[in-house]
Amino acid sequence: MQFSKSTDYALHALVHLGNSERCNNVGIKELAGALGVSESYLSKIMSKLRQDGIVRAVTGVNGGYELARSADQITFLDVIQVIEGRQQLYECSNTSSRQHQFLAEEAAVQPDQKRLNENVCLIEKVMYGAEQQLYQYLRGHTIQSVLDEAFKRWTHKEDKK
């Protein structure tokens, strides 16, 4: 299990956009050059980010991309879910097996969900908890927080000179 390269590209691209915060757009050429990846492939990724409202895009001369909202409103989780999808990290594959029957439990009745008597595998329950831990952390880190950290590091280097 690993995050895809696309996620890597997306995060780096967004940091780049966040850094060149002036109002002019950043073209795919500059972006791809900075990341060391083909324009072709990166543009697919940027399209996805646009469709999910993470960035805005302008076509035509002097067009390009910019963040659709401020960098501190774009969390790592936002980006990852756009690129990797929103399926659960873990799902019980054989819900009809004897093993599953043993581990399943009657889920607590959720009136607002109207899904009664749903069986929840206890293994899945643990994995779901783990997923929530991961998401919690990723929700707490934004593109801006990376920029802040980079800036702090940079000024610190200057001090030492």
Place this chain on the structure above:
Amino acid sequence: MQFSKSTDYALHALVHLGNSERCNNVGIKELAGALGVSESYLSKIMSKLRQDGIVRAVTGVNGGYELARSADQITFLDVIQVIEGRQQLYECSNTSSRQHQFLAEEAAVQPDQKRLNENVCLIEKVMYGAEQQLYQYLRGHTIQSVLDEAFKRWTHKEDKK
């Protein structure tokens, strides 16, 4: 990004072994039957678990598998790392790009590691933190904890009758 079915099978198999705790081994036939998966494929997975010391195997008549240590000494993380491997969840793919140079920092000197001047990408740093969160949680849950939960659930149902 998702956990593989193999991980699903491995976890369920281990719970099964943990549940039939009597000293006799459990054959691949019983195991595969309980999980609803082919003996062929499951045996590969069990082999992996054996190679990593999670289970013991006995060949020949009346042979089969048993846990190599007590169920409360087998964490979810143990199992997942055997099956999914131990690579990082996220790695910066383009360490030579301009973008990366901007985000990299001189890693703190680790005398015991003897790796000086290693650049660590700030994005990777966040993702590494996320990974540690996930692992922390998975370390805290064992095969035994699932069995306990199942038992508790079961007796609770009995009470209601």
Place this chain on the structure above:
DNA sequence: TCTATCATGGACATCAAAGGTCTATAATGA
């Protein structure tokens, strides 16, 4: 010792997804 049972390991097949390229199209500013 023979045989049925059981795990092991390698070779192989299949399939879906990741990763990547190319081209036609549409939008836009000069």
Place this chain on the structure above:
DNA sequence: TCATTATAGACCTTTGATGTCCATGATAGA
């Protein structure tokens, strides 16, 4: 109108997950 720029779809290649099959080796019991 023309050069520029993003978009969307078709297409390709590689990789890894999933799965099967078979030869081999170990073991207990007859």
